[in-house]
Amino acid sequence: xxxxxxxxxxxxxxxxxxxxxxxxxxxxxxxxxxxxxxxxxxxxxxxxxxxxxxxxxxxxxxxxxxxxxxxxxxxxxxxxxxxxxxxxxxxxxxxxxxxxxxxxxxxxxxxxxxxxxxxxxxxxxxxxxxxxxxxxxxxxxxxxxxxxxxxxxxxxxxxxxxxxxxxxxxxxxxxxxxxxxxxxxxxxxxxxxxxxxxxxxxxxxxxxxxxxxxxxxxxxxxxxxxxxxxxxxxxxxxxxxxxxxxxxxxxxxxxxxxxxxxxxxxxxxxxxxxxxxxxxxxxxxxxxxxxxxxxxxxxxxxxxxxxxxxxxxxxxxxxxxxxxxxxxxxxxxxxxxxxxxxxxxxxxxxxxxxxxxxxxxxxxxxxxxxxxxxxxxxxxxxxxxxxxxxxxxxxxxxxxxxxxxxxxxxxxxxxxxxxxxxxxxxxxxxxxxxxxxxxxxxxxxxxxxxxxxxxxxxxxxxxxxxxxxxxxxxx
Numbered sequence: 001x002x003x004x005x006x007x008x009x010x011x012x013x014x015x016x017x018x019x020x021x022x023x024x025x026x027x028x029x030x031x032x033x034x035x036x037x038x039x040x041x042x043x044x045x046x047x048x049x050x051x052x053x054x055x056x057x058x059x060x061x062x063x064x065x066x067x068x069x070x071x072x073x074x075x076x077x078x079x080x081x082x083x084x085x086x087x088x089x090x091x092x093x094x095x096x097x098x099x100x101x102x103x104x105x106x107x108x109x110x111x112x113x114x115x116x117x118x119x120x121x122x123x124x125x126x127x128x129x130x131x132x133x134x135x136x137x138x139x140x141x142x143x144x145x146x147x148x149x150x151x152x153x154x155x156x157x158x159x160x161x162x163x164x165x166x167x168x169x170x171x172x173x174x175x176x177x178x179x180x181x182x183x184x185x186x187x188x189x190x191x192x193x194x195x196x197x198x199x200x201x202x203x204x205x206x207x208x209x210x211x212x213x214x215x216x217x218x219x220x221x222x223x224x225x226x227x228x229x230x231x232x233x234x235x236x237x238x239x240x241x242x243x244x245x246x247x248x249x250x251x252x253x254x255x256x257x258x259x260x261x262x263x264x265x266x267x268x269x270x271x272x273x274x275x276x277x278x279x280x281x282x283x284x285x286x287x288x289x290x291x292x293x294x295x296x297x298x299x300x301x302x303x304x305x306x307x308x309x310x311x312x313x314x315x316x317x318x319x320x321x322x323x324x325x326x327x328x329x330x331x332x333x334x335x336x337x338x339x340x341x342x343x344x345x346x347x348x349x350x351x352x353x354x355x356x357x358x359x360x361x362x363x364x365x366x367x368x369x370x371x372x373x374x375x376x377x378x379x380x381x382x383x384x385x386x387x388x389x390x391x392x393x394x395x396x397x398x399x400x401x402x403x404x405x406x407x408x409x410x411x412x413x414x415x416x417x418x419x420x421x422x423x424x425x426x427x428x429x430x431x432x433x434x435x436x437x438x439x440x441x442x443x444x445x446x447x448x449x450x451x452x453x454x455x456x457x458x459x460x461x462x463x464x465x466x467x468x469x470x471x472x473x474x475x
C-alpha cells in the first residue's frame with residue numbers, strides 16, 4: 001500500500017522511500033547501525049590498546065563495564081527527551097555530541113583517559129531508544145512490531161560488522177603510511193566523524209511524525225497531546241508493566257551482549273578452537289540480527305492480530321522461555337557440534353525475544369512511548385552489567401585457584417588448568433543465567449491490558465486510513 005507523507009505506514013514497503021515513514025525507517029536504521037559500530041568499534045583493537053596504554057586485566061574489564069553503564073543513564077534520560085522535543089532533534093544531538101568521545105578516544109594517553117572515553121561513548125547506545133520511538137510513531141499498530149524489530153535488528157548489526165569494518169578501516173589507514181600500532185586511533189576518529197555527519201543527515205532528511213515536526217505542530221496547534229493529557233514520568237515509573245518489560249529486556253538483550261562478549265574465550269577454552277575460528281563463529285551469530293529480531297516483531301504482530309494485546313504477551317513469554325532453556329542446555333554441551341546447534345538456537349531466540357519485547361512496548365501507554373522505551377532499553381544494559389559481574393566474579397575466582405594449585409607444574413600446565421577453570425566457571429554462569437531468563441519469561445505473563453486498551457487497538461487497525469489519527473499519542 002502506498003502512503004502519503006501524512007499517514008502512518010500500514011506495511012513495511014522498503015522501496016517506497018517517498019513515504020516519510022519508510023524514509024525515516026531507513027535513516028533511523030542506518031543511524032543506529034553507525035552508533036553501534038562506533039560504540040563497540042574499539043573491541044577489535046583491544047589487544048593493541050592493552051599494549052599501547054598498558055591496561056591491566058582489571059582495567060580492561062572495567063572499560064567493558066563502563067561502556068555498558070553509561071548507556072543505562074543515557075537511555076533513561078533520552079526517552080523523556082523524545083516525548084518532549086521529538087526524535088529528530090534528539091537523534092541529531094546524540095549523534096553529534098556522542099561522536100566527540102569516539103573521536104577523543106583516538107587521542108588518549110593514559111588508562112584513565114581511556115576509561116572516561118569508554119564511559120561517555122556508551123551514551124551513544126541511547127540511540128536504540130530513539131530508533132524505537134521514531135518507528136513507533138511512524139507505523140500503524142498492525143505492523144509496528146515488525147518495523148521496530150527490523151530497525152533495531154539491522155542497527156544491532158553494527159555491533160558485529162565492526163569486527164570486519166574496523167580492521168578494514170585500519171588497513172586503509174596503514175596503507176597511507178600510519179604505523180600498525182596506532183592505526184586503531186585513526187580508525188576511531190574516522191568512526192566518530194561518520195557518526196557526526198549522520199547527525200546532519202538525520203536533521204535534514206527526517207521529521208518527527210508523518211504529519212510534521214513537534215515544534216511546527218505545536219505552533220500550528222495540531223499536536224494531539226494537550227497539556228492536560230500529558231503523562232508524568234512518575235506515572236510511567238508507577239506502571240508495573242514497564243518494570244516487567246525492563247526485566248524482560250534485561251533477560252534478552254542484556255544476555256545477548258554478555259554472552260557474545262564472553263563467547264570467544266568460552267569457545268576457545270571449552271572446545272579448543274583458535275581465536276580466529278571462535279571470533280568468526282560469534283560474528284556469524286551476531287549477523288543473524290538481519291532476520292531474527294524481525295521474526296520476533298513479525299510474530300508479535302501476528303499473535304496480536306489473532307489474540308489481541310494478550311497474544312503479544314503470550315508470544316513474548318514463550319520465546320523468552322525457549323531462550324533460557326536453550327542457553328542452560330548449551331552450557332552443559334561437551335560436543336562442539338551440539339554446542340553450535342544450541343548456540344544457533346540461542347542466537348535465534350534471544351533476538352526474537354528482543355523483537356517481541358518491542359512489539360509490546362508501544363501499547364503500554366501511547367502518551368509516553370519515549371519514556372517507556374528508555375526505561376525498557378536501559379533494562380537491557382542493566383542485565384548485561386549484572387551478568388558480566390556474575391561471570392567475571394566466578395571466572396576470576398576459579399582461575400586464581402587454578403593458577404595457585406598448578407603453579408609448580410610449569411607454564412603450559414598452568415595455562416591448561418586456567419582455561420579449564422574459566423570454562424567451568426563460565427559454563428556454570430550461563431546455566432544460572434538461563435534459569436533466570438525462564439523466571440523472567442514467567443513474570444512477563446503478569447502483563448495485563450484493559451478491555452478498553454484492546455478495543456482501542458482494534459478500532460485503530462480497522463479504521464479507514466484517510467480518517468485515521470496520524471500521531472502515536474492519540475487517544
